[in-house]
Amino acid sequence: MSVITPPSDLLRQQDPQMADVLDGEAQRQAATLQLSAAENFTSPAVLAALGSALANKYAEGYPGHRYHGGCEYADLAEGLAVERARALFGVEHANVQPHSGSAAVLAAYAALLRPGDTVLAMGLPYGGHLTHGSPANFSGRWFDFVGYGVDAETGLIDYLEVQELARLHRPKAIVCGSISYPRHPEYSVFREIADEVGAHLIADAAHPIGLVAGGAAPSPVPYADIVCATTHKVLRGPRGGMILCGAEFAERIDRAVFPFTQGGAQMHTIAAKAVAFGEAAAPAFTTYAHRVVANARALAESLAAHGFAVTTGGTDTHLITADPAPLGVDGPTARGRLAAAGIVLDTCALPYGDLRGIRLGTAAVTTQGMAEPEMARIALLFAAALRGESARTRPEVAELARGFPPYGA
Numbered sequence: 001m002s003v004i005t006p007p008s009d010l011l012r013q014q015d016p017q018m019a020d021v022l023d024g025e026a027q028r029q030a031a032t033l034q035l036s037a038a039e040n041f042t043s044p045a046v047l048a049a050l051g052s053a054l055a056n057k058y059a060e061g062y063p064g065h066r067y068h069g070g071c072e073y074a075d076l077a078e079g080l081a082v083e084r085a086r087a088l089f090g091v092e093h094a095n096v097q098p099h100s101g102s103a104a105v106l107a108a109y110a111a112l113l114r115p116g117d118t119v120l121a122m123g124l125p126y127g128g129h130l131t132h133g134s135p136a137n138f139s140g141r142w143f144d145f146v147g148y149g150v151d152a153e154t155g156l157i158d159y160l161e162v163q164e165l166a167r168l169h170r171p172k173a174i175v176c177g178s179i180s181y182p183r184h185p186e187y188s189v190f191r192e193i194a195d196e197v198g199a200h201l202i203a204d205a206a207h208p209i210g211l212v213a214g215g216a217a218p219s220p221v222p223y224a225d226i227v228c229a230t231t232h233k234v235l236r237g238p239r240g241g242m243i244l245c246g247a248e249f250a251e252r253i254d255r256a257v258f259p260f261t262q263g264g265a266q267m268h269t270i271a272a273k274a275v276a277f278g279e280a281a282a283p284a285f286t287t288y289a290h291r292v293v294a295n296a297r298a299l300a301e302s303l304a305a306h307g308f309a310v311t312t313g314g315t316d317t318h319l320i321t322a323d324p325a326p327l328g329v330d331g332p333t334a335r336g337r338l339a340a341a342g343i344v345l346d347t348c349a350l351p352y353g354d355l356r357g358i359r360l361g362t363a364a365v366t367t368q369g370m371a372e373p374e375m376a377r378i379a380l381l382f383a384a385a386l387r388g389e390s391a392r393t394r395p396e397v398a399e400l401a402r403g404f405p406p407y408g409a
């Protein structure tokens with residue numbers, strides 16, 4: 001199969017218009033390089049669970065306590081997902097119902113905070129997520145957010161600044177986690193600061209949680225009161241969220257998810273999360289997670305060799321942020337030229353000034369089986385595309401992508 005999840009014959013017969021759309025997306029994914037740091041290729045087993053009979057099922061509440069009838073298999077699916085998440089992350093309680101990473105963060109705030117409370121989180125210009133206090137998001141409207149930054153020279157979190165801001169503002173909660181920080185947060189330092197000022201510690205581990213599952217990143221579980229996560233990035237599950245916490249917060253978290261912030265759980269997605277957790281517990285996933293980091297390091301090094309200013313000088317994770325300015329373009333222009341060449345990634349804030357850089361990750365290309373030699377080749381393709389040679393580069397990108405079909409040839 002050279003394309004990804006082609007639409008079934010049934011869909012093509014019934015709705016050729018939508019079948020064409022899905023086929024187009026499958027072809028796009030097969031013929032371009034997916035370097036968005038937030039994306040991956042789920043396994044066929046995860047896709048099978050997503051397209052299963054549980055897509056039809058309403059199941060408000062929790063296993064054994066549902067508002068709907070006929071939940072015996074829904075309960076089994078959620079029970080499996082919860083047990084597998086608990087075992088995978090060594091945690092007392094897991095809630096697998098959040099529809100997304102943002103829904104998980106909303107529930108964490110609902111469990112711990114009241115409107116108007118002060119929260120200390122990474123400022124959006126430095127890599128904070130919308131849910132970390134954007135005025136365009138519920139978080140910025142309902143809570144009083146104070147932002148910490150990163151050092152303008154090193155790009156690293158300045159823990160003394162975090163401590164000073166915590167002492168000054170006495171937040172009710174501190175959030176550690178980012179959309180673009182390529183290094184491991186010092187969870188123990190965040191814990192010490194939170195304890196000093198009597199704040200809760202929320203780890204928004206949406207990005208690194210898959211690396212944590214594979215033993216390739218430190219776990220926030222021993223340090224944070226509540227860990228929020230997504231299941232669709234390095235973790236390679238379906239699009240969705242998850243919350244991990246100790247027994248002490250279990251009841252508050254469950255009530256904060258349902259009925260406070262959500263209605264019926266998406267049972268097909270929960271089944272798919274269980275499948276992904278099962279896959280992540282296998283030794284092959286540990287190998288995968290370490291390869292993701294090795295590939296990101298190799299790619300960061302090659303990009304630096306081609307002139308990109310790589311933030312923090314490299315990466316410890318799947319994620320790289322870089323300023324393409326030394327190559328004569330800004331982030332949005334770079335993203336446009338790379339997209340024209342078939343290289344898909346995002347822009348991001350840079351730790352200094354107002355200009356935007358690029359953000360990329362190696363989760364998807366590693367799932368495809370690419371390794372260090374391909375990372376060097378990708379960096380060469382980046383440099384060619386940014387020189388304005390997108391048209392010449394595109395066939396080479398397609399050839400590389402098609403040489404590593406994520407679902408086999």
Ligand SMILES: Cc1ncc(COP(=O)(O)O)c(C=O)c1O
Pocket residue numbers: 038099100101102103105129131177178179204205206207230240241
């Ligand atoms: C740190 C962080 N928090 C929350 C989210 C939100 O996840 P979602 O897009 O599933 O709502 C993201 C998404 O990338 C993220 O990076």
